Amino acid sequence: MVTRRDFIKCAGGAVAALGGVETALASTGPHLDPDRVGVLCDFTLCIGCRRCEFACAEEAGLPHGELRAYDDTGVFAATRRPDAESLTVINRYPALSADHKPLDVKVNCLHCEHPACVSACPVTALQKNALGPVTYDPWRCIGCRYCMVACPFQIPAYEYHDATAPRVMKCTLCQDRTLEQGRPPACVEICPQEALLYGSRASLLRVAKARIEAHPDRYVDHVYGETEAGGTSWLYLADRDFHQLDLPEVASTSPAEVTESIQHGIFKGFSGPLMLAALVGVILKSAGACEKCEAEAAARNEAGKEADHE
Numbered sequence: 001m002v003t004r005r006d007f008i009k010c011a012g013g014a015v016a017a018l019g020g021v022e023t024a025l026a027s028t029g030p031h032l033d034p035d036r037v038g039v040l041c042d043f044t045l046c047i048g049c050r051r052c053e054f055a056c057a058e059e060a061g062l063p064h065g066e067l068r069a070y071d072d073t074g075v076f077a078a079t080r081r082p083d084a085e086s087l088t089v090i091n092r093y094p095a096l097s098a099d100h101k102p103l104d105v106k107v108n109c110l111h112c113e114h115p116a117c118v119s120a121c122p123v124t125a126l127q128k129n130a131l132g133p134v135t136y137d138p139w140r141c142i143g144c145r146y147c148m149v150a151c152p153f154q155i156p157a158y159e160y161h162d163a164t165a166p167r168v169m170k171c172t173l174c175q176d177r178t179l180e181q182g183r184p185p186a187c188v189e190i191c192p193q194e195a196l197l198y199g200s201r202a203s204l205l206r207v208a209k210a211r212i213e214a215h216p217d218r219y220v221d222h223v224y225g226e227t228e229a230g231g232t233s234w235l236y237l238a239d240r241d242f243h244q245l246d247l248p249e250v251a252s253t254s255p256a257e258v259t260e261s262i263q264h265g266i267f268k269g270f271s272g273p274l275m276l277a278a279l280v281g282v283i284l285k286s287a288g289a290c291e292k293c294e295a296e297a298a299a300r301n302e303a304g305k306e307a308d309h310e
Contacts, residue, residue: 030114030128037132037178038201038233039188040208041106043245044218045195048073048090048104052187052196056088056108059174059186079246082108084157084169088187096240103238105245106187106196109134109155109171110225111233112254119256120150125168132201132233133173141168152229152250173233204235211237230254 050070057064062085076092088108095102111134118126118134125140126147147168148156159166174185183189184198197204208223224236229250236242243249 030118031130032113032128033130033132034202035200036130036233037173037199038111038204038235039173039185040197040199040204040235040237042195042197042211043103043105043236043238045193046090046104046106047193047195048076048092048102049192050075050090051190051192052106053086053088053090055186055190056171057086059177060087060172062087080107082155082157082170084159084161084167087169087171091246093245100239103240103245105238105247108234109173110153110229111171111173112229112256113231113233114229114254114256116150116152116229116255117147117156119260120146122146129175129179131179133175133178134170134233135172135175136168136170138165138167143168150255152248152255201233201235208235208237227252230256 050072051067054064054067054070056062073092076090079091080086080089082089088106091105091107093103093105111132112128115126115128115134118124118128122144123140123142125137125142127135127137129135143158143166145156145158145168148154148158156168156170158168174183174187177183178185185196188196188198197207199207205223205226208226212219212221212223218239219237220240220242222238222242224238224242224247225232225234230253236247238245
């Protein structure tokens with residue numbers, strides 16, 4: 001049962017979180033480290049082993065079978081999307097011609113350079129770390145799901161099955177490993193073909209462009225994620241146009257520029273947090289009155305029991 005003290009604590013936390021929005025929106029985008037990390041995913045090297053799916057689920061503590069269960073290629077019969085229990089999935093696309101092979105495509109959060117999900121979140125539950133990952137704090141999250149609407153890649157998923165403490169679920173770029181331990185993400189570490197390459201985003205861009213230049217017959221001349229949605233931490237190489245792989249054609253400017261202008265209007269002059277604080281005050285006043293009524297009723301009840309006893 002949530003006590004009045006618990007409610008005051010949570011309400012105070014909400015007001016404080018909303019109060020930080022004005023500061024968070026003071027700039028036009030996050031301040032990123034020049035050496036921020038990323039992942040280069042070369043679809044032409046992927047063999048569809050789905051080891052990355054297994055490693056991701058194990059690292060995130062999500063339900064998963066044994067490693068050998070991921071040898072099942074029957075899942076490629078339908079196009080899949082990440083969900084609350086699968087933060088990354090592999091989809092298979094037919095070969096372009098007899099000279100090509102089927103293309104396996106890894107789908108997960110791209111960790112945008114200027115994320116729309118971060119700008120849309122009213123309580124800073126989602127934040128862009130200067131080193132690359134878009135992190136998530138479930139304690140701050142109020143379940144509004146604005147991030148799901150804002151994401152141009154339709155990645156964040158919601159734990160609808162968990163009525164007690166639902167979370168927004170997405171790839172975190174294994175933030176504990178990458179930010180605290182200096183290790184690559186679990187999916188990168190397990191990949192047997194080195195289809196996934198982890199490093200600084202700047203160096204990965206150089207590698208990607210060098211591969212295109214050296215093998216123009218193998219790659220389409222486009223590094224997906226270099227400019228899409230303002231740039232992303234995940235970069236893709238493929239043998240065909242990316243719209244054929246169900247990756248959206250998005251503008252080179254971040255959608256966050258729109259969401260931030262809306263947020264600025266809502267929170268201008270600290271009006272949003274002040275309105276919430278006023279609402280909390282009314283609720284607490286009502287709660288106090290109820291407690292007083294309950295106390296008086298309990299006293300009357302106790303007096304009645306004593307009278308009956310006499």
